[in-house]
Amino acid sequence: MIPAAFEYAKASSVDEAVKLLDRLGEDAKVLAGGHSLIPLMRLRLAQPKALVDINGIKGLDHIEVKGSKLHVGALARHVQIHSSQTVKESLPILAEVAAEVGDNQVRNMGTMGGVIAHGDAAGDYPTLALMLDADIVTNKRTIPARDFFKDIFTTALAANEIVTEVVFPVANGPHKYIKFRRRLFDWAIVGAAAQKVDGHWRVGLTNVGPTPVRAKAVEDALAKGAKPEEAAQHASDGLNPAGDLRASPEYKKHLARVLTKRAIEQAQ
Amino acid sequence: MKHKVAVTINGRKHEHEVEARLLLVHYLRDVVGLTGTHIGCDTSQCGACTIHVDGKAIKSCTMFAVQADGRNLTTIEGLAKEGKLHPIQQAFWDEHGLQCGYCTPGFIMAAAYLLEQNPNPTEDEIRRGLEGNLCRCTGYVNIVKSVQSAAKVMGGASTTAGRSAVTAGGE
Numbered sequence A: 001m002i003p004a005a006f007e008y009a010k011a012s013s014v015d016e017a018v019k020l021l022d023r024l025g026e027d028a029k030v031l032a033g034g035h036s037l038i039p040l041m042r043l044r045l046a047q048p049k050a051l052v053d054i055n056g057i058k059g060l061d062h063i064e065v066k067g068s069k070l071h072v073g074a075l076a077r078h079v080q081i082h083s084s085q086t087v088k089e090s091l092p093i094l095a096e097v098a099a100e101v102g103d104n105q106v107r108n109m110g111t112m113g114g115v116i117a118h119g120d121a122a123g124d125y126p127t128l129a130l131m132l133d134a135d136i137v138t139n140k141r142t143i144p145a146r147d148f149f150k151d152i153f154t155t156a157l158a159a160n161e162i163v164t165e166v167v168f169p170v171a172n173g174p175h176k177y178i179k180f181r182r183r184l185f186d187w188a189i190v191g192a193a194a195q196k197v198d199g200h201w202r203v204g205l206t207n208v209g210p211t212p213v214r215a216k217a218v219e220d221a222l223a224k225g226a227k228p229e230e231a232a233q234h235a236s237d238g239l240n241p242a243g244d245l246r247a248s249p250e251y252k253k254h255l256a257r258v259l260t261k262r263a264i265e266q267a268q
Numbered sequence B: 001m002k003h004k005v006a007v008t009i010n011g012r013k014h015e016h017e018v019e020a021r022l023l024l025v026h027y028l029r030d031v032v033g034l035t036g037t038h039i040g041c042d043t044s045q046c047g048a049c050t051i052h053v054d055g056k057a058i059k060s061c062t063m064f065a066v067q068a069d070g071r072n073l074t075t076i077e078g079l080a081k082e083g084k085l086h087p088i089q090q091a092f093w094d095e096h097g098l099q100c101g102y103c104t105p106g107f108i109m110a111a112a113y114l115l116e117q118n119p120n121p122t123e124d125e126i127r128r129g130l131e132g133n134l135c136r137c138t139g140y141v142n143i144v145k146s147v148q149s150a151a152k153v154m155g156g157a158s159t160t161a162g163r164s165a166v167t168a169g170g171e
Ligand SMILES: Cc1cc2nc3c(=O)[nH]c(=O)nc-3n(C[C@H](O)[C@H](O)[C@H](O)COP(=O)(O)OP(=O)(O)OC[C@H]3O[C@@H](n4cnc5c(N)ncnc54)[C@H](O)[C@@H]3O)c2cc1C
Pocket: A029, A030, A031, A032, A033, A034, A035, A036, A037, A038, A039, A074, A100, A101, A102, A103, A106, A109, A110, A111, A112, A113, A114, A115, A117, A118, A120, A122, A123, A124, A125, A157, A161, A162, A163, A164, A185, A186, A187, A188, B043, B044, B045
């Protein structure tokens, strides 16, 4: 379908983008890779009055390690993230997840900042950001991931706030992300991630609630010496996922337990 | 308000004034008249609209025409050279990689990008490389065969021929 009409402006710096957002008002939106926003606009589920295109902002697609942190620019595209030697060495789970987002065409366009700002419960990067205690950096402030994802499609971002980068800890120990889906390019029906950081397991889940979930009960059980299959039984503790066309709430909880077990066992 | 778009498509320059909401695929089909690029869905999933922008495969239904300003585009019409089909087009013909043909331009553009990245893919790599394209007719077996056969033809010295056809986008 054809999107509703909107005003279009290109920004060449973050400052200019913020000024444009201020001028265009509450109904203006940032356009990054467009791979969540444009499909919504085509279905007229989103009808922003104006779009501020940030694709022309230079230096927002950086990927670099500073000290013990990996900085990923908001405009770094999935294809850059999965093929980056820096990511492969400093946070290989992120490179592996990026390779599984959508398909080649989606990965050529979609961005780190777009996935984080969109706050889709089925987004893959938010799970990693949450479980690894990443920081989301905007033009105004630094927001810890645990305070960032508020509800489905709802984040802590203000209307005129722009994500500039996401800062992950360097972690190259055992790790695995398992994404359960029916077709290769699909979003996760449920996803489970396990990553060892400084000798302790971090465990995260995708699409089992309105926001990503950190499976603390599983982490605690593992810390007390539980075997993966015992610890993974706690993956569905406290979960209340919404059912959808592809999976009932019960099935999602089952998947959370099974995939968590597999992720921990297969981590390397 | 209208916006200027100046693009190079298959080696030819085009300039138009367009509405911001005009999708790139509609620009190609309705404004420029290149109807080889198809539209198969409303959800960015089918890949029928795949073209190359600055050498990268993208879904032209999920980009606005204004965003293509200043870029170099290749569509299915830009692959054949001097009346001779591109090796991937020929392979789809020879290996029966199509039935109704609706998905074919998108598959060929996605395959051209795939072979550019990985000239010698395994069957699994071909299937993964084409995951963003859907076909309702063939069951994919002959599409995979077509790409394998094109990879052979394009291998070695002739790779460069296929490559320049894709990136330079036909004069
Ligand atoms: C077929 C298909 C399959 C997909 N599969 C997956 C999948 O498996 N996993 C997954 O995680 N994603 C998937 N996606 C979504 C894809 O990753 C999108 O690219 C991503 O969700 C949004 O990023 P974007 O850069 O395209 O953002 P856009 O669509 O441009 O923007 C999305 C939202 O974020 C806002 N925004 C964007 N950038 C910023 C910024 N820097 N600061 C503030 N706000 C910003 C926009 O205003 C908009 O509201 C899929 C998409 C498609 C079409």
